[in-house]
Amino acid sequence: MTALTQVDGILGRRGMSSPIEWSVPGAARGRAALLVTDHRGSRQEIVRNPHLAEDWAEFAVRAPNLLAAVQAVLGPDVAVENTFLVVKWPHRTFEIPWxxxxxGQTLELHPDRSVSAWLAITDATTANGCLHVAPGSQRASYLPVEKEAAGGTERGRADQAAGFTPTATTTVPLRAGSAVLMDSRLVHRSGTNLSSGARIGLNVRYVAPDGILRRDPTSPSIVPISGTGW
Ligand SMILES: O=C(O)CCC(=O)C(=O)O
Structure with missing residues (x-):
């Protein structure tokens, strides 16, 4: 059952906040170049939970400006529930649906006790597949979810907002090293990369101690990154 919560939510009427600088642009672009080298052979598009295995991602989720923005809405006790890295290779059809x-099928986060962040590792532009969001869509709370069509789960998200009809939407271009914070209910998507270079971003779901309402018990443990309430 979805928890009762304030309509606008913790990030206000638009349900989002950006840009937040998590890294200087040059350092983010340098990391992106290394990631391209690492994954070029396999053309891997989704790397799950890099914050558990890769130093750069462990640091990224703890970036001081980003963590301060998260603490401003969740309070001092913050944990990372999940991360995934998305690499959109040039000219390869790869859309993430609304x-x-x-x-999701196996997840529900308390909208007032969780927040998600999308960190641009490369520049994210309308040409290379930046996020599209529906500002204010969090006000309608969680929508029914449906499993993505067979074959989609390897490359996209497993769940999508059933029956969502976009009305007022906007793109969120971000410079490498910048991030957007999103209400956990904010409806968003991204399109195919039509540029000649890779587009890379890291999605992070942050929770406060009481932020998880339902979660697959086989998921990796959450990682507390600040506070004493864990
Ligand atoms: O990286 C992308 O293109 C989309 C990621 C996404 O949808 C998300 O962060 O939830």
Whole structure:
């Protein structure tokens, strides 16, 4: 059952906040170049939970400006529930459908006790597949979810917002090293990369101690990154 919450949510009427600088642009672009080298052979598009295995991602989720922005809405006790890295290779059809980060077949996050962040590792532009969001869509709370069509789960998100009809939407271009914070109910998507270079971003779901309402018990443990309440 979805928890009762304030309509606008913790990030206000638009349900989002950006840009937040998590890295200087040059350092983010340098990391992106290394990631391209690492994954070029396999053309891997989704890397799950890099914050558990890769130093750069462990640091990224703890970036001081980003963590301060998260603490401003969740309080001092913050943990990382999940991360995934998305690499959009040039000219390869790869769209992520409209969805909300805080709900899925096996997940429900409390909208007032969780927030998601999308960190640009490369520049994210309208040409290379930046996020599209529906500002204010969090006000309608969680939508029913449906399993993505067979074959889609390897490359996209497993769940999507069933029956969502976009009305007022906007793109969120971000410079490398910048991030957007999103209400867990904010509906968003991204399109195919039509540029000649890779587009790379890291999605992070942050929770406060009481932020998880439902979660697959086989998921990796959450990682507390600040506070004493864990
Ligand atoms: O990286 C992308 O293109 C989309 C990621 C996404 O939808 C998300 O962060 O939830």
């Amino acid at each position: 969805h909300q980060d805080g709900i």
